Amino acid sequence: MEIIRFAELKPRPWHTGGVTRALASFPDAAGPGTPQDGGWDWHISIAEVAKAGPYPSFPGMERVLTVVGGELLLLTVDGAEHPLEKYRPFRFAGDADSAGALPTGDIRELNVLTRTGAYKGYTSIIELSKKRAHPVFAGQLGILLQGQATVSAGGGAGAGNGGGDTDAGGGEPLGRYDAVVGSGTGTPEILGRGFLAVVSIDPVAD
Structure with missing residues (x-):
């Protein structure tokens, strides 16, 4: 992650x-x-x-x-x-x-x-929840804009990026404007309160 x-x-x-x-x-x-x-x-x-x-x-x-x-x-x-x-x-x-x-x-x-x-970019603003994790898929970047949130590997595995403290749920804390790179395997999931920008970069079909 x-x-x-x-x-x-x-x-x-x-x-x-x-x-x-x-x-x-x-x-x-x-x-x-x-x-x-x-x-x-x-x-x-x-x-x-x-x-x-x-x-x-x-x-x-x-x-x-x-x-x-x-x-x-x-x-x-x-x-x-x-x-x-x-x-x-x-x-x-x-x-x-x-x-x-x-x-x-x-x-x-x-x-x-x-x-x-070649590519088409999209930006969506999502309100986060502490009860339902928001996934960040391959081809996406999740950017914390405001509030407090943690990120864990898909399935709640809680794998971090190799540093920093984790909360009781095993998530890696995010600071303001920190970005999570999406993945198709072990899809990162973000929990918290605040607002998240989800940037999607989609290849344009021939």
């Missing part, structure tokens, strides 16, 4: 005056966190947006943007304004003329980029 610890990711400067941290990408040709299209077919990151301004262009890519910290991003895409509230994913073309304004202050955003014609 693989857990990506957000606190261990290297921050890199972001065009909005903040920083970005790459959670995962494929292929990872340019190195994690590179704020340009490094030749990957998909890329998942969390960025801090500290000032208004234009967004970079990603030709040949499709983008799903979700505000996960702060309250509101006023996103302009090809001249049309879109008020993006927290936990409401928004899809748009990576090469669109886009810019963001911050009417309520700084935000954090979850960015999912996929190469058009």
Whole structure:
């Protein structure tokens, strides 16, 4: 079972005056966190947006943007304004003329980029439960956005990632923005209270 610890990711400067941290990408040709299209077919990151301004262009890519910290991003895409509230994913073309304004202050955003014609990215926001575990399947990434949660290998086996304390149920504790990599064998299951972003990267059929 693989857990990506957000606190261990290297921050890199972001065009909005903040920083970005790459959670995962494929292929990872340019190195994690590179704020340009490094030749990957998909890329998942969390960025801090500290000032208004234009967004970079990603030709040949499709983008799903979700505000996960702060309250509101006023996103302009090809001249049309879109008020993006927290936990409401928004899809748009990576090469669109886009810019963001911050009417309520700084935000954090979850960015999912996929190469058009090769992959399709989806972001869903799930409210967690302490009674029913939420599975993270192969091709998915589960990111804890808010609250307290633990993750265990499928079937309640409680296998961790090799470090850290576990709770009475044998789960591995998750911190804010920690990501669980999905698997088809020993599918990770997340229990807790709060909100989880589930990012799915689906290959596009020929």
